[in-house]
Amino acid sequence: MSRLLFVVPPLVGHINPTVGVAAELTARGHRVAWACPDPELVGRLAGPGAGTVFACAGTPQGERPADLRGPEALKFLWEWYLLPLALAMAPGVRAAVEAFRPDVVVADQQAFAGALVAERLGLPWATSATTSAEFTDPLSGLPKVSRWLTERLAELRVAVGDPAGVDDPRFSPRLVLAFSTPELAGGSRDAVRWVGPSITARPSTAGFPWEWLDPGRVTVLVTLGTANTDVGGRFLDTCRSALRERADRVQGVIVDPGGTLEPGGDGDGEDVLVVPSVPQLALLERGVGAVVCHAGHNSVCEALWHGVPLVVAPIRDDQPVVAGQVVDAGAGVRVRFGRVTAQKLGAALDSVLDDPAHRAAADRIRTAFRAAGGASAAAVHLEELAREFR
CATH class of the missing domain: 3.40.50.2000 (Glycogen Phosphorylase B;)
Structure with a gap:
Protein backbone atom coordinates (compact mmCIF):
# COMPACT_ATOMS: atom_id res chain seq x y z
CA MET A 1 0.00 0.00 0.00
CA SER A 2 1.32 3.44 -0.94
CA ARG A 3 0.44 6.93 0.22
CA LEU A 4 -0.16 9.61 -2.40
CA LEU A 5 -0.70 13.32 -1.82
CA PHE A 6 -2.55 15.28 -4.52
CA VAL A 7 -1.63 18.98 -4.58
CA VAL A 8 -4.24 20.95 -6.52
CA PRO A 9 -5.26 24.58 -7.04
CA PRO A 10 -8.78 25.63 -6.00
CA LEU A 11 -10.11 25.25 -9.55
CA VAL A 12 -12.85 22.82 -10.59
CA GLY A 13 -11.25 22.02 -13.93
CA HIS A 14 -8.00 21.00 -12.23
CA ILE A 15 -9.56 18.95 -9.44
CA ASN A 16 -12.15 17.02 -11.45
CA PRO A 17 -9.69 14.93 -13.53
CA THR A 18 -7.81 13.85 -10.40
CA VAL A 19 -10.95 12.80 -8.53
CA GLY A 20 -11.31 9.61 -10.56
CA VAL A 21 -7.60 8.83 -10.21
CA ALA A 22 -7.76 9.24 -6.44
CA ALA A 23 -10.86 7.04 -6.26
CA GLU A 24 -9.16 4.36 -8.36
CA LEU A 25 -6.09 4.41 -6.12
CA THR A 26 -8.28 4.15 -3.02
CA ALA A 27 -10.12 1.17 -4.54
CA ARG A 28 -6.74 -0.49 -5.10
CA GLY A 29 -5.92 -0.19 -1.39
CA HIS A 30 -3.74 2.91 -1.38
CA ARG A 31 -4.15 5.91 0.91
CA VAL A 32 -4.86 9.27 -0.67
CA ALA A 33 -4.83 12.79 0.73
CA TRP A 34 -5.10 16.28 -0.74
CA ALA A 35 -3.57 19.71 -0.24
CA CYS A 36 -5.67 22.59 -1.57
CA PRO A 37 -6.59 26.16 -0.61
CA ASP A 38 -10.27 25.17 -0.77
CA PRO A 39 -10.84 21.90 1.14
CA GLU A 40 -14.60 22.31 0.83
CA LEU A 41 -14.35 22.33 -2.96
CA VAL A 42 -12.27 19.14 -2.95
CA GLY A 43 -14.77 17.50 -0.61
CA ARG A 44 -17.70 18.50 -2.80
CA LEU A 45 -16.10 17.23 -6.00
CA ALA A 46 -14.46 14.09 -4.60
CA GLY A 47 -17.29 13.06 -2.30
CA PRO A 48 -17.23 11.47 1.14
CA GLY A 49 -14.41 9.07 0.23
CA ALA A 50 -11.97 11.85 -0.62
CA GLY A 51 -9.63 11.13 2.27
CA THR A 52 -7.89 13.78 4.35
CA VAL A 53 -7.86 17.25 2.81
CA PHE A 54 -5.14 19.57 4.15
CA ALA A 55 -5.87 23.28 3.88
CA CYS A 56 -3.37 25.68 2.31
CA ALA A 57 -3.36 29.41 1.82
CA GLY A 58 -3.75 30.67 -1.71
CA THR A 59 -6.43 33.18 -2.67
CA PRO A 60 -5.72 35.74 -5.43
CA GLN A 61 -5.75 39.36 -4.38
CA GLY A 62 -7.68 41.95 -6.36
CA GLU A 63 -9.69 41.54 -9.52
CA ARG A 64 -8.57 40.21 -12.86
CA PRO A 65 -9.32 42.69 -15.68
CA ALA A 66 -11.99 41.12 -17.85
CA ASP A 67 -10.71 42.60 -21.11
CA LEU A 68 -7.15 41.24 -20.99
CA ARG A 69 -6.26 38.98 -23.92
CA GLY A 70 -3.20 37.44 -25.54
CA PRO A 71 0.29 37.77 -24.01
CA GLU A 72 -0.87 40.42 -21.53
CA ALA A 73 -3.49 38.06 -20.16
CA LEU A 74 -0.96 35.23 -19.89
CA LYS A 75 1.60 37.36 -18.06
CA PHE A 76 -1.09 38.70 -15.75
CA LEU A 77 -2.22 35.14 -14.95
CA TRP A 78 1.29 34.25 -13.84
CA GLU A 79 1.89 37.47 -11.91
CA TRP A 80 -1.53 37.70 -10.32
CA TYR A 81 -2.32 34.08 -9.66
CA LEU A 82 0.09 31.22 -10.41
CA LEU A 83 3.29 32.54 -8.82
CA PRO A 84 1.59 34.02 -5.72
CA LEU A 85 -0.44 30.81 -5.42
CA ALA A 86 2.75 28.74 -5.24
CA LEU A 87 4.28 30.96 -2.56
CA ALA A 88 1.07 30.95 -0.54
CA MET A 89 0.50 27.20 -0.81
CA ALA A 90 4.06 26.11 -0.02
CA PRO A 91 3.88 26.18 3.82
CA GLY A 92 0.59 24.26 3.82
CA VAL A 93 1.90 21.72 1.32
CA ARG A 94 5.01 21.17 3.45
CA ALA A 95 2.85 20.71 6.54
CA ALA A 96 0.68 18.21 4.63
CA VAL A 97 3.76 16.24 3.54
CA GLU A 98 5.10 16.14 7.09
CA ALA A 99 1.73 15.03 8.49
CA PHE A 100 0.75 12.51 5.80
CA ARG A 101 4.25 11.30 4.82
CA PRO A 102 3.39 10.39 1.20
CA ASP A 103 5.44 8.06 -0.96
CA VAL A 104 4.59 10.19 -4.01
CA VAL A 105 3.36 13.75 -4.47
CA VAL A 106 1.01 14.27 -7.41
CA ALA A 107 1.29 17.96 -8.26
CA ASP A 108 -1.07 19.77 -10.59
CA GLN A 109 0.82 21.43 -13.42
CA GLN A 110 -0.24 24.85 -12.14
CA ALA A 111 0.26 24.11 -8.43
CA PHE A 112 4.02 24.55 -8.47
CA ALA A 113 4.26 24.31 -4.69
CA GLY A 114 3.61 20.58 -4.89
CA ALA A 115 6.54 19.93 -7.22
CA LEU A 116 8.96 22.31 -5.53
CA VAL A 117 8.22 21.20 -1.96
CA ALA A 118 8.63 17.57 -3.02
CA GLU A 119 11.90 18.50 -4.71
CA ARG A 120 13.16 20.22 -1.58
CA LEU A 121 12.26 17.26 0.63
CA GLY A 122 13.66 14.65 -1.75
CA LEU A 123 10.32 13.04 -2.59
CA PRO A 124 9.36 11.66 -6.02
CA TRP A 125 6.66 13.68 -7.69
CA ALA A 126 4.40 13.27 -10.68
CA THR A 127 2.74 15.99 -12.73
CA SER A 128 -1.02 16.07 -13.21
CA ALA A 129 -1.44 17.88 -16.54
CA THR A 130 -5.12 18.76 -16.64
CA THR A 131 -4.63 20.84 -19.78
CA SER A 132 -2.58 19.88 -22.80
CA ALA A 133 -1.71 23.48 -23.72
CA GLU A 134 1.77 23.37 -22.16
CA PHE A 135 2.82 20.51 -24.44
CA THR A 136 2.71 22.83 -27.45
CA ASP A 137 5.08 25.44 -25.91
CA PRO A 138 2.63 28.36 -26.08
CA LEU A 139 5.43 30.87 -25.39
CA SER A 140 7.61 29.80 -28.33
CA GLY A 141 6.70 32.94 -30.24
CA LEU A 142 7.07 35.22 -27.22
CA PRO A 143 10.77 35.12 -26.28
CA LYS A 144 10.59 38.06 -23.85
CA VAL A 145 7.66 36.54 -21.96
CA SER A 146 9.39 33.14 -21.98
CA ARG A 147 12.60 34.63 -20.56
CA TRP A 148 10.64 36.54 -17.93
CA LEU A 149 8.85 33.33 -16.91
CA THR A 150 12.10 31.37 -16.66
CA GLU A 151 13.49 34.03 -14.32
CA ARG A 152 10.36 34.00 -12.14
CA LEU A 153 10.40 30.21 -11.84
CA ALA A 154 14.07 30.34 -10.82
CA GLU A 155 13.22 32.84 -8.08
CA LEU A 156 10.34 30.65 -6.97
CA ARG A 157 12.63 27.62 -6.75
CA VAL A 158 15.01 29.51 -4.45
CA ALA A 159 12.10 30.45 -2.18
CA VAL A 160 10.24 27.13 -2.16
CA GLY A 161 12.24 24.31 -3.74
CA ASP A 162 15.81 23.07 -3.90
CA PRO A 163 18.02 25.93 -5.17
CA ALA A 164 20.24 23.31 -6.83
CA GLY A 165 17.27 21.77 -8.69
CA VAL A 166 17.01 21.99 -12.45
CA ASP A 167 13.66 20.41 -13.36
CA ASP A 168 10.79 22.54 -14.65
CA PRO A 169 8.08 22.32 -11.93
CA ARG A 170 5.48 21.98 -14.68
CA PHE A 171 6.99 18.71 -15.95
CA SER A 172 8.11 15.93 -13.65
CA PRO A 173 11.17 14.17 -15.07
CA ARG A 174 9.69 10.86 -13.87
CA LEU A 175 5.98 10.97 -14.75
CA VAL A 176 3.63 13.42 -16.43
CA LEU A 177 0.00 12.30 -16.55
CA ALA A 178 -1.59 13.97 -19.57
CA PHE A 179 -5.37 13.80 -19.49
CA SER A 180 -5.65 13.86 -23.26
CA THR A 181 -4.27 11.92 -26.24
CA PRO A 182 -2.09 12.84 -29.25
CA GLU A 183 -5.18 12.59 -31.48
CA LEU A 184 -6.27 15.89 -29.93
CA ALA A 185 -3.15 17.42 -28.42
CA GLY A 186 -0.57 16.59 -31.05
CA GLY A 187 3.07 15.94 -30.04
CA SER A 188 4.64 14.72 -26.85
CA ARG A 189 7.76 14.97 -24.67
CA ASP A 190 9.77 12.81 -22.30
CA ALA A 191 7.99 11.11 -19.37
CA VAL A 192 4.49 11.94 -20.69
CA ARG A 193 1.88 9.24 -20.36
CA TRP A 194 -1.23 9.98 -22.40
CA VAL A 195 -3.99 8.52 -20.23
CA GLY A 196 -6.93 10.34 -21.82
CA PRO A 197 -9.65 12.14 -19.88
CA SER A 198 -10.49 10.96 -16.38
CA ILE A 199 -14.28 10.88 -16.64
CA THR A 200 -16.10 9.68 -13.54
CA ALA A 201 -19.64 9.97 -12.23
CA ARG A 202 -20.47 13.13 -10.33
CA PRO A 203 -23.20 14.03 -7.87
CA SER A 204 -26.34 14.73 -9.86
CA THR A 205 -27.71 18.24 -10.21
CA ALA A 206 -31.22 18.09 -8.81
CA GLY A 207 -34.05 19.74 -10.64
CA PHE A 208 -32.94 19.57 -14.25
CA PRO A 209 -36.11 19.35 -16.38
CA ALA A 371 -8.78 3.38 -25.36
CA ALA A 372 -6.23 5.40 -23.36
CA GLY A 373 -7.43 4.09 -20.00
CA GLY A 374 -8.32 7.26 -18.10
CA ALA A 375 -8.24 7.11 -14.30
CA SER A 376 -7.33 3.43 -14.27
CA ALA A 377 -4.27 3.94 -16.49
CA ALA A 378 -3.18 6.96 -14.43
CA ALA A 379 -3.44 4.93 -11.23
CA VAL A 380 -1.27 2.18 -12.71
CA HIS A 381 1.47 4.67 -13.63
CA LEU A 382 1.39 6.18 -10.14
CA GLU A 383 1.59 2.74 -8.56
CA GLU A 384 4.68 1.97 -10.64
CA LEU A 385 6.31 5.24 -9.57
CA ALA A 386 5.53 4.57 -5.91
CA ARG A 387 6.99 1.03 -6.11
CA GLU A 388 10.14 2.36 -7.70
CA PHE A 389 10.88 4.59 -4.70
CA ARG A 390 9.60 2.51 -1.80
Whole structure:
Protein backbone atom coordinates (compact mmCIF):
# COMPACT_ATOMS: atom_id res chain seq x y z
CA MET A 1 0.00 0.00 0.00
CA SER A 2 1.32 3.44 -0.94
CA ARG A 3 0.44 6.93 0.22
CA LEU A 4 -0.16 9.61 -2.40
CA LEU A 5 -0.70 13.32 -1.82
CA PHE A 6 -2.55 15.28 -4.52
CA VAL A 7 -1.63 18.98 -4.58
CA VAL A 8 -4.24 20.95 -6.52
CA PRO A 9 -5.26 24.58 -7.04
CA PRO A 10 -8.78 25.63 -6.00
CA LEU A 11 -10.11 25.25 -9.55
CA VAL A 12 -12.85 22.82 -10.59
CA GLY A 13 -11.25 22.02 -13.93
CA HIS A 14 -8.00 21.00 -12.23
CA ILE A 15 -9.56 18.95 -9.44
CA ASN A 16 -12.15 17.02 -11.45
CA PRO A 17 -9.69 14.93 -13.53
CA THR A 18 -7.81 13.85 -10.40
CA VAL A 19 -10.95 12.80 -8.53
CA GLY A 20 -11.31 9.61 -10.56
CA VAL A 21 -7.60 8.83 -10.21
CA ALA A 22 -7.76 9.24 -6.44
CA ALA A 23 -10.86 7.04 -6.26
CA GLU A 24 -9.16 4.36 -8.36
CA LEU A 25 -6.09 4.41 -6.12
CA THR A 26 -8.28 4.15 -3.02
CA ALA A 27 -10.12 1.17 -4.54
CA ARG A 28 -6.74 -0.49 -5.10
CA GLY A 29 -5.92 -0.19 -1.39
CA HIS A 30 -3.74 2.91 -1.38
CA ARG A 31 -4.15 5.91 0.91
CA VAL A 32 -4.86 9.27 -0.67
CA ALA A 33 -4.83 12.79 0.73
CA TRP A 34 -5.10 16.28 -0.74
CA ALA A 35 -3.57 19.71 -0.24
CA CYS A 36 -5.67 22.59 -1.57
CA PRO A 37 -6.59 26.16 -0.61
CA ASP A 38 -10.27 25.17 -0.77
CA PRO A 39 -10.84 21.90 1.14
CA GLU A 40 -14.60 22.31 0.83
CA LEU A 41 -14.35 22.33 -2.96
CA VAL A 42 -12.27 19.14 -2.95
CA GLY A 43 -14.77 17.50 -0.61
CA ARG A 44 -17.70 18.50 -2.80
CA LEU A 45 -16.10 17.23 -6.00
CA ALA A 46 -14.46 14.09 -4.60
CA GLY A 47 -17.29 13.06 -2.30
CA PRO A 48 -17.23 11.47 1.14
CA GLY A 49 -14.41 9.07 0.23
CA ALA A 50 -11.97 11.85 -0.62
CA GLY A 51 -9.63 11.13 2.27
CA THR A 52 -7.89 13.78 4.35
CA VAL A 53 -7.86 17.25 2.81
CA PHE A 54 -5.14 19.57 4.15
CA ALA A 55 -5.87 23.28 3.88
CA CYS A 56 -3.37 25.68 2.31
CA ALA A 57 -3.36 29.41 1.82
CA GLY A 58 -3.75 30.67 -1.71
CA THR A 59 -6.43 33.18 -2.67
CA PRO A 60 -5.72 35.74 -5.43
CA GLN A 61 -5.75 39.36 -4.38
CA GLY A 62 -7.68 41.95 -6.36
CA GLU A 63 -9.69 41.54 -9.52
CA ARG A 64 -8.57 40.21 -12.86
CA PRO A 65 -9.32 42.69 -15.68
CA ALA A 66 -11.99 41.12 -17.85
CA ASP A 67 -10.71 42.60 -21.11
CA LEU A 68 -7.15 41.24 -20.99
CA ARG A 69 -6.26 38.98 -23.92
CA GLY A 70 -3.20 37.44 -25.54
CA PRO A 71 0.29 37.77 -24.01
CA GLU A 72 -0.87 40.42 -21.53
CA ALA A 73 -3.49 38.06 -20.16
CA LEU A 74 -0.96 35.23 -19.89
CA LYS A 75 1.60 37.36 -18.06
CA PHE A 76 -1.09 38.70 -15.75
CA LEU A 77 -2.22 35.14 -14.95
CA TRP A 78 1.29 34.25 -13.84
CA GLU A 79 1.89 37.47 -11.91
CA TRP A 80 -1.53 37.70 -10.32
CA TYR A 81 -2.32 34.08 -9.66
CA LEU A 82 0.09 31.22 -10.41
CA LEU A 83 3.29 32.54 -8.82
CA PRO A 84 1.59 34.02 -5.72
CA LEU A 85 -0.44 30.81 -5.42
CA ALA A 86 2.75 28.74 -5.24
CA LEU A 87 4.28 30.96 -2.56
CA ALA A 88 1.07 30.95 -0.54
CA MET A 89 0.50 27.20 -0.81
CA ALA A 90 4.06 26.11 -0.02
CA PRO A 91 3.88 26.18 3.82
CA GLY A 92 0.59 24.26 3.82
CA VAL A 93 1.90 21.72 1.32
CA ARG A 94 5.01 21.17 3.45
CA ALA A 95 2.85 20.71 6.54
CA ALA A 96 0.68 18.21 4.63
CA VAL A 97 3.76 16.24 3.54
CA GLU A 98 5.10 16.14 7.09
CA ALA A 99 1.73 15.03 8.49
CA PHE A 100 0.75 12.51 5.80
CA ARG A 101 4.25 11.30 4.82
CA PRO A 102 3.39 10.39 1.20
CA ASP A 103 5.44 8.06 -0.96
CA VAL A 104 4.59 10.19 -4.01
CA VAL A 105 3.36 13.75 -4.47
CA VAL A 106 1.01 14.27 -7.41
CA ALA A 107 1.29 17.96 -8.26
CA ASP A 108 -1.07 19.77 -10.59
CA GLN A 109 0.82 21.43 -13.42
CA GLN A 110 -0.24 24.85 -12.14
CA ALA A 111 0.26 24.11 -8.43
CA PHE A 112 4.02 24.55 -8.47
CA ALA A 113 4.26 24.31 -4.69
CA GLY A 114 3.61 20.58 -4.89
CA ALA A 115 6.54 19.93 -7.22
CA LEU A 116 8.96 22.31 -5.53
CA VAL A 117 8.22 21.20 -1.96
CA ALA A 118 8.63 17.57 -3.02
CA GLU A 119 11.90 18.50 -4.71
CA ARG A 120 13.16 20.22 -1.58
CA LEU A 121 12.26 17.26 0.63
CA GLY A 122 13.66 14.65 -1.75
CA LEU A 123 10.32 13.04 -2.59
CA PRO A 124 9.36 11.66 -6.02
CA TRP A 125 6.66 13.68 -7.69
CA ALA A 126 4.40 13.27 -10.68
CA THR A 127 2.74 15.99 -12.73
CA SER A 128 -1.02 16.07 -13.21
CA ALA A 129 -1.44 17.88 -16.54
CA THR A 130 -5.12 18.76 -16.64
CA THR A 131 -4.63 20.84 -19.78
CA SER A 132 -2.58 19.88 -22.80
CA ALA A 133 -1.71 23.48 -23.72
CA GLU A 134 1.77 23.37 -22.16
CA PHE A 135 2.82 20.51 -24.44
CA THR A 136 2.71 22.83 -27.45
CA ASP A 137 5.08 25.44 -25.91
CA PRO A 138 2.63 28.36 -26.08
CA LEU A 139 5.43 30.87 -25.39
CA SER A 140 7.61 29.80 -28.33
CA GLY A 141 6.70 32.94 -30.24
CA LEU A 142 7.07 35.22 -27.22
CA PRO A 143 10.77 35.12 -26.28
CA LYS A 144 10.59 38.06 -23.85
CA VAL A 145 7.66 36.54 -21.96
CA SER A 146 9.39 33.14 -21.98
CA ARG A 147 12.60 34.63 -20.56
CA TRP A 148 10.64 36.54 -17.93
CA LEU A 149 8.85 33.33 -16.91
CA THR A 150 12.10 31.37 -16.66
CA GLU A 151 13.49 34.03 -14.32
CA ARG A 152 10.36 34.00 -12.14
CA LEU A 153 10.40 30.21 -11.84
CA ALA A 154 14.07 30.34 -10.82
CA GLU A 155 13.22 32.84 -8.08
CA LEU A 156 10.34 30.65 -6.97
CA ARG A 157 12.63 27.62 -6.75
CA VAL A 158 15.01 29.51 -4.45
CA ALA A 159 12.10 30.45 -2.18
CA VAL A 160 10.24 27.13 -2.16
CA GLY A 161 12.24 24.31 -3.74
CA ASP A 162 15.81 23.07 -3.90
CA PRO A 163 18.02 25.93 -5.17
CA ALA A 164 20.24 23.31 -6.83
CA GLY A 165 17.27 21.77 -8.69
CA VAL A 166 17.01 21.99 -12.45
CA ASP A 167 13.66 20.41 -13.36
CA ASP A 168 10.79 22.54 -14.65
CA PRO A 169 8.08 22.32 -11.93
CA ARG A 170 5.48 21.98 -14.68
CA PHE A 171 6.99 18.71 -15.95
CA SER A 172 8.11 15.93 -13.65
CA PRO A 173 11.17 14.17 -15.07
CA ARG A 174 9.69 10.86 -13.87
CA LEU A 175 5.98 10.97 -14.75
CA VAL A 176 3.63 13.42 -16.43
CA LEU A 177 0.00 12.30 -16.55
CA ALA A 178 -1.59 13.97 -19.57
CA PHE A 179 -5.37 13.80 -19.49
CA SER A 180 -5.65 13.86 -23.26
CA THR A 181 -4.27 11.92 -26.24
CA PRO A 182 -2.09 12.84 -29.25
CA GLU A 183 -5.18 12.59 -31.48
CA LEU A 184 -6.27 15.89 -29.93
CA ALA A 185 -3.15 17.42 -28.42
CA GLY A 186 -0.57 16.59 -31.05
CA GLY A 187 3.07 15.94 -30.04
CA SER A 188 4.64 14.72 -26.85
CA ARG A 189 7.76 14.97 -24.67
CA ASP A 190 9.77 12.81 -22.30
CA ALA A 191 7.99 11.11 -19.37
CA VAL A 192 4.49 11.94 -20.69
CA ARG A 193 1.88 9.24 -20.36
CA TRP A 194 -1.23 9.98 -22.40
CA VAL A 195 -3.99 8.52 -20.23
CA GLY A 196 -6.93 10.34 -21.82
CA PRO A 197 -9.65 12.14 -19.88
CA SER A 198 -10.49 10.96 -16.38
CA ILE A 199 -14.28 10.88 -16.64
CA THR A 200 -16.10 9.68 -13.54
CA ALA A 201 -19.64 9.97 -12.23
CA ARG A 202 -20.47 13.13 -10.33
CA PRO A 203 -23.20 14.03 -7.87
CA SER A 204 -26.34 14.73 -9.86
CA THR A 205 -27.71 18.24 -10.21
CA ALA A 206 -31.22 18.09 -8.81
CA GLY A 207 -34.05 19.74 -10.64
CA PHE A 208 -32.94 19.57 -14.25
CA PRO A 209 -36.11 19.35 -16.38
CA TRP A 210 -35.33 16.27 -18.44
CA GLU A 211 -38.90 16.26 -19.75
CA TRP A 212 -38.16 19.59 -21.48
CA LEU A 213 -35.86 17.91 -24.01
CA ASP A 214 -37.58 17.50 -27.36
CA PRO A 215 -36.59 14.24 -29.10
CA GLY A 216 -37.60 15.77 -32.43
CA ARG A 217 -34.90 18.47 -32.24
CA VAL A 218 -31.13 18.48 -31.78
CA THR A 219 -29.92 19.70 -28.39
CA VAL A 220 -27.07 22.21 -28.30
CA LEU A 221 -25.30 22.85 -25.00
CA VAL A 222 -23.74 26.28 -24.40
CA THR A 223 -21.35 26.59 -21.46
CA LEU A 224 -18.47 28.87 -20.48
CA GLY A 225 -17.35 26.79 -17.53
CA THR A 226 -17.17 27.93 -13.92
CA ALA A 227 -14.58 30.72 -14.13
CA ASN A 228 -15.96 33.07 -16.80
CA THR A 229 -19.19 34.37 -15.32
CA ASP A 230 -17.83 37.92 -15.34
CA VAL A 231 -17.34 38.15 -19.11
CA GLY A 232 -19.96 35.92 -20.68
CA GLY A 233 -23.13 38.00 -20.89
CA ARG A 234 -22.82 39.29 -24.45
CA PHE A 235 -21.64 35.96 -25.81
CA LEU A 236 -24.44 33.98 -24.16
CA ASP A 237 -27.00 36.44 -25.53
CA THR A 238 -25.52 36.02 -29.03
CA CYS A 239 -25.81 32.25 -28.65
CA ARG A 240 -29.43 32.58 -27.59
CA SER A 241 -30.23 34.60 -30.71
CA ALA A 242 -28.51 32.11 -33.01
CA LEU A 243 -30.30 29.18 -31.37
CA ARG A 244 -33.71 30.82 -31.67
CA GLU A 245 -33.18 31.35 -35.38
CA ARG A 246 -32.84 27.56 -35.68
CA ALA A 247 -35.68 26.65 -33.35
CA ASP A 248 -37.37 24.52 -36.01
CA ARG A 249 -34.61 21.91 -35.65
CA VAL A 250 -32.51 22.95 -32.63
CA GLN A 251 -33.15 23.50 -28.95
CA GLY A 252 -30.54 25.14 -26.76
CA VAL A 253 -29.49 24.66 -23.15
CA ILE A 254 -27.51 27.69 -21.95
CA VAL A 255 -25.62 27.49 -18.67
CA ASP A 256 -25.61 30.91 -17.00
CA PRO A 257 -24.28 30.53 -13.44
CA GLY A 258 -23.91 34.28 -12.95
CA GLY A 259 -27.42 35.17 -14.07
CA THR A 260 -26.05 37.53 -16.73
CA LEU A 261 -28.81 36.94 -19.30
CA GLU A 262 -31.88 39.13 -19.13
CA PRO A 263 -35.23 37.42 -19.76
CA GLY A 264 -35.49 37.10 -23.50
CA GLY A 265 -39.16 36.80 -24.33
CA ASP A 266 -41.28 33.93 -25.58
CA GLY A 267 -38.35 31.83 -26.79
CA ASP A 268 -36.98 31.31 -23.30
CA GLY A 269 -38.25 28.11 -21.79
CA GLU A 270 -39.57 26.74 -25.09
CA ASP A 271 -36.72 26.85 -27.58
CA VAL A 272 -33.92 27.90 -25.23
CA LEU A 273 -33.52 26.78 -21.64
CA VAL A 274 -31.38 29.06 -19.46
CA VAL A 275 -30.23 27.44 -16.22
CA PRO A 276 -27.51 28.18 -13.63
CA SER A 277 -26.04 24.68 -13.88
CA VAL A 278 -26.53 21.37 -15.64
CA PRO A 279 -25.55 17.74 -14.99
CA GLN A 280 -23.15 18.04 -17.91
CA LEU A 281 -21.98 14.44 -18.17
CA ALA A 282 -25.52 13.10 -17.89
CA LEU A 283 -26.72 15.55 -20.54
CA LEU A 284 -23.93 14.60 -22.92
CA GLU A 285 -24.68 10.94 -22.33
CA ARG A 286 -28.37 11.53 -23.09
CA GLY A 287 -27.44 12.95 -26.49
CA VAL A 288 -26.20 16.40 -27.57
CA GLY A 289 -25.65 17.47 -31.16
CA ALA A 290 -23.02 20.11 -30.47
CA VAL A 291 -21.34 21.97 -27.63
CA VAL A 292 -20.58 25.69 -27.77
CA CYS A 293 -17.93 26.55 -25.20
CA HIS A 294 -14.87 28.59 -24.26
CA ALA A 295 -12.40 25.79 -25.17
CA GLY A 296 -11.71 24.97 -21.55
CA HIS A 297 -9.84 21.68 -21.49
CA ASN A 298 -12.40 19.88 -19.34
CA SER A 299 -15.36 21.04 -21.41
CA VAL A 300 -13.65 20.07 -24.67
CA CYS A 301 -12.58 16.65 -23.41
CA GLU A 302 -15.99 15.85 -21.95
CA ALA A 303 -17.68 16.74 -25.25
CA LEU A 304 -15.21 14.70 -27.31
CA TRP A 305 -15.39 11.79 -24.86
CA HIS A 306 -19.00 11.54 -26.07
CA GLY A 307 -18.13 12.15 -29.74
CA VAL A 308 -19.78 15.59 -29.78
CA PRO A 309 -18.28 18.26 -32.11
CA LEU A 310 -17.73 21.79 -30.87
CA VAL A 311 -17.94 25.48 -31.59
CA VAL A 312 -15.08 26.96 -29.56
CA ALA A 313 -14.76 30.60 -28.53
CA PRO A 314 -11.58 30.91 -26.46
CA ILE A 315 -11.37 33.74 -23.95
CA ARG A 316 -7.92 33.58 -22.30
CA ASP A 317 -5.21 31.47 -20.64
CA ASP A 318 -4.80 28.03 -22.30
CA GLN A 319 -8.10 28.26 -24.18
CA PRO A 320 -6.72 29.59 -27.53
CA VAL A 321 -4.27 26.67 -27.61
CA VAL A 322 -6.97 24.10 -26.86
CA ALA A 323 -9.27 25.73 -29.44
CA GLY A 324 -6.49 25.36 -32.00
CA GLN A 325 -6.19 21.68 -31.14
CA VAL A 326 -9.92 21.17 -31.71
CA VAL A 327 -9.81 22.88 -35.11
CA ASP A 328 -6.60 21.15 -36.19
CA ALA A 329 -8.16 17.78 -35.30
CA GLY A 330 -11.21 18.63 -37.43
CA ALA A 331 -13.60 18.28 -34.48
CA GLY A 332 -14.96 21.82 -34.43
CA VAL A 333 -15.08 25.42 -35.60
CA ARG A 334 -13.54 28.43 -33.87
CA VAL A 335 -15.24 31.82 -33.48
CA ARG A 336 -14.07 35.06 -31.86
CA PHE A 337 -15.48 35.31 -28.37
CA GLY A 338 -15.59 39.10 -28.15
CA ARG A 339 -16.76 39.89 -31.68
CA VAL A 340 -18.84 37.03 -33.01
CA THR A 341 -22.30 37.92 -34.27
CA ALA A 342 -25.39 35.73 -34.14
CA GLN A 343 -25.04 35.23 -37.89
CA LYS A 344 -21.43 34.02 -37.68
CA LEU A 345 -22.06 31.89 -34.63
CA GLY A 346 -25.07 30.37 -36.35
CA ALA A 347 -22.98 29.56 -39.41
CA ALA A 348 -20.40 27.84 -37.20
CA LEU A 349 -23.14 25.90 -35.47
CA ASP A 350 -24.64 24.84 -38.81
CA SER A 351 -21.21 23.62 -39.88
CA VAL A 352 -20.62 21.34 -36.88
CA LEU A 353 -24.20 20.04 -37.00
CA ASP A 354 -24.41 19.46 -40.76
CA ASP A 355 -20.89 18.60 -41.91
CA PRO A 356 -20.30 14.89 -41.15
CA ALA A 357 -16.53 15.44 -41.15
CA HIS A 358 -16.72 17.22 -37.78
CA ARG A 359 -18.63 14.41 -36.14
CA ALA A 360 -16.32 11.82 -37.71
CA ALA A 361 -13.32 13.63 -36.22
CA ALA A 362 -15.05 13.85 -32.84
CA ASP A 363 -15.79 10.11 -33.01
CA ARG A 364 -12.15 9.38 -33.84
CA ILE A 365 -11.00 11.30 -30.77
CA ARG A 366 -13.70 9.61 -28.69
CA THR A 367 -12.29 6.21 -29.63
CA ALA A 368 -8.74 7.29 -28.76
CA PHE A 369 -9.86 8.78 -25.45
CA ARG A 370 -11.64 5.64 -24.34
CA ALA A 371 -8.78 3.38 -25.36
CA ALA A 372 -6.23 5.40 -23.36
CA GLY A 373 -7.43 4.09 -20.00
CA GLY A 374 -8.32 7.26 -18.10
CA ALA A 375 -8.24 7.11 -14.30
CA SER A 376 -7.33 3.43 -14.27
CA ALA A 377 -4.27 3.94 -16.49
CA ALA A 378 -3.18 6.96 -14.43
CA ALA A 379 -3.44 4.93 -11.23
CA VAL A 380 -1.27 2.18 -12.71
CA HIS A 381 1.47 4.67 -13.63
CA LEU A 382 1.39 6.18 -10.14
CA GLU A 383 1.59 2.74 -8.56
CA GLU A 384 4.68 1.97 -10.64
CA LEU A 385 6.31 5.24 -9.57
CA ALA A 386 5.53 4.57 -5.91
CA ARG A 387 6.99 1.03 -6.11
CA GLU A 388 10.14 2.36 -7.70
CA PHE A 389 10.88 4.59 -4.70
CA ARG A 390 9.60 2.51 -1.80
